[in-house]
Amino acid sequence: MSADVALLREGLSLTLDETDLPELGRKVQGKVRDSYLPGDGRRILVTTDRISAFDRVLGTLPFKGQILNQLSAWWFEQTKDVAPNHLRGVPDPSVSVAIECEPLPVEWVMRAYATGVTSTSLWTHYARGEREFCGHALPDGLKKNEPLPEAILTPSTKAEKGGHDESVSRDVVLARGLVDEATFAEAERIARALFARGREICAKHGLILVDTKYE
Incomplete structure (x- = not known):
């Protein structure tokens, strides 16, 4: 040995x-x-x-x-x-x-595939017949684990200890005052750029970045 x-x-x-x-x-x-x-x-x-x-x-x-x-x-x-x-x-x-940094009270979830098993996942909602998720219109006919037409941002709340996160739309984030419009726009830009870089790196190594979140 x-x-x-x-x-x-x-x-x-x-x-x-x-x-x-x-x-x-x-x-x-x-x-x-x-x-x-x-x-x-x-x-x-x-x-x-x-x-x-x-x-x-x-x-x-x-x-x-x-x-x-x-x-x-x-x-x-x-x-x-x-x-x-x-x-x-x-x-x-x-x-x-x-x-030390001051966290935003939102999780920035990027998704490129119709998948997931949790209560906040895209596929859970889609399988129930819902065709709008976090403000995004989803087409009929999607199959589980197949790519979405394009990567989408699906924000989530950051629950307190013992609570559960909630998938929400941009409009809900702004209406609740979690962040302002300028902050949301900048966070979305960064999330999309990070996701694109991550997918690029993964693809070079034979991997698929299905979804991820940034905080």
């Missing part, structure tokens, strides 16, 4: 499910990441091995945190010319150091 295989096997029972680093500042725990606020404008994010799906934590998976953190860092590097980002360093495979 090689040293690498032995190390991997040893790590299978050493998942990172919790952190306690009070010397880094105030802790804010999310479903997957533990954030620490040292009070100097930075946010230190520790990506744990916790698995989150359908708005709840299901367990842990070995090495999942460091893979997710390094994957995020890679994508930030690939897209920093499209949109500046908050990342300032990755001192450990599971840790990112970022600058």
Whole structure:
């Protein structure tokens, strides 16, 4: 057995499910990441091995945190010319150091395929006979998992802890005062540009970027 295989096997029972680093500042725990606020404008994010799906934590998976953190860092590097980002360093495979930012109360979801299984997914609504989704008119005859005529932006609300996100249209976002028109237009421009870059990179590697969200 090689040293690498032995190390991997040893790590299978050493998942990172919790952190306690009070010397880094105030802790804010999310479903997957533990954030620490040292009070100097930075946010230190520790990506744990916790698995989150359908708005709840299901367990842990070995090495999942460091893979997710390094994957995020890679994508930030690939897209920093499209949109500046908050990342300032990755001192450990599971840790990112970022600058504090004020989040928009909207998730910017881009979709290129008629698919999904959750309550907020396009296909769930389409299969019920709905032909308008987040302000977009959808044609009859779409089949599950096939490409949409064009990629569309389908915003979602950011639910409070314990709540559920809601897919909404541009008009609803503006009517609720979540963001103003100028902010929405700029966020949509960036989301579309990031999605186009992501699809381009994925295609070069034989992959399909079906949908994603930006925050």
